[in-house]
Amino acid sequence: MTSTVASPDTGSPASKATRPVRKRKYNRREALAGYLFISPWIIGFLIFTAGTMIYSLIISFSRYNLATNVIKPAGTNNYQALLDNPKVAASLGNTLFYAVLAVPLEICFALFLAMLLNRVGRGAGFFRTVYYLPKMTPMVATAAIFFLLLNGNTGAINQGLRFFGIDGPQWLVDPTWVKPSIVLMTLWGVSGTMVIFLAALKTVPKDLYEVASLDGAGPVRKFFTITLPMISGAMFFNVIILTIAAFQVFDQAYLLFWRDQNNAAPEASLFYAVYLFQEAFRQFNFGFAAAMAWLLFVILMILTFIQVKVGNRFVYYEGDRS
Incomplete structure (x- = not known):
């Protein structure tokens, strides 16, 4: 066994x-x-x-005055006051105009810079650092620089325009040019968006461009048929983020026009966040300011929902199959 x-x-x-x-x-x-x-x-x-x-x-459903520290129920009076206050509508209009002007320009300018950096061979790290430095500049310093650059009489921008025989506008006084001046200041810090586009461009397969070249496609056609579809995800993300940021614009307008309470700022520079700040920390009307904040929150939620619904139709994802 x-x-x-x-x-x-x-x-x-x-x-x-x-x-x-x-x-x-x-x-x-x-x-x-x-x-x-x-x-x-x-x-x-x-x-x-x-x-x-x-x-x-x-x-937001109360009368809360920070100076007296007294809170009284107000029901929906604050929200009703939003509809009756003309400055709320004016500030929303200014903010919407700024967003429509700033977001497309930021997208185009950031994508242009990203495509330039994507073509750089030697010294790419140096140029990326230089292009990103404006983003690191404190907003107060940036506002001080642009306050000098945009001076209608002695500013460097108008001096340069005079060299070409063009009379520059009064950037900080003329209501027509107030919002474009803030857009110029915003474009100074566009490098954050540029970095996102640059990262997206690095992921585009180079063989797609080689095949397109064999088919006789030119640079313009390659851009619209290859580059844009392949980076549409980054484009979609940047549009949403920049739209939200545009509706909350505060630093640029406040530092250029509203930091000195004794000077009369143009009505065109009264953005929604600036008026909210005035109601909260100058008038100490915290109940009304809170209602303004929640109105802005609802507006941004609606805009983001619309952008997501519309944008998903045009965004290409690598896993998609058609």
Whole structure:
């Protein structure tokens, strides 16, 4: 007779039953560790973002004067006041005009710079750093520079236009040119959008351009049939982000026109965020300012929803198959 040594029965029902138990315990420990690592962010979000949003929604239905620290219920009076206040409509109109003007220019200018950098061989890192430096400049310093550049009488921009026989406008005085002047200042910091476009351009397969060249396609056709479809995801993202930022424009307008309370700023420079700031921190009308903030939130949600619905029809994703 021959004897055999029995090996562990790894395929027994008991051993199979213990595996899911151990796996569940491991997953729980892993999930717990993950939540512990992100708990500082979660606590900060609940306190400083979600908590403040809920609190602002509550005080938007009240009369809250910060100077007297008195809160009285107001129902929907603050929201009714939004409809009756002409400055709300004027500031929304100025902000919408600025957004329609600034967002397409920022997209085109950023894409142009990104395509230039994408063609650079040697010294690419140097040029990328130089192009990104304006984004790192403090807004106060940028406003001071543009305040000098846009001076209608002695500014460098009008001096340059006079060299070509063109009389430059009064950028900071003429209501027609107030918003274009702020757009010029905004384009100074377009490098953040440029970096996103540059990253998207780096992912476009070069063999697509080679095949298009064999078919006789020129640079323009390559741009519209290859480049734009392949970077449409980045384009879609930038349009949404820039639209949201345009409706919240504050720094440029405030530093150029509203920092000195003694000087009368043109009405064309009264943007929605500037007027909200005035109501909250100059008039101390926090209830009305909170209602203004929630109106802006609803407007941005509607605009983003429309952009997503429309944009998804034109955005190409690598996994798509037609």
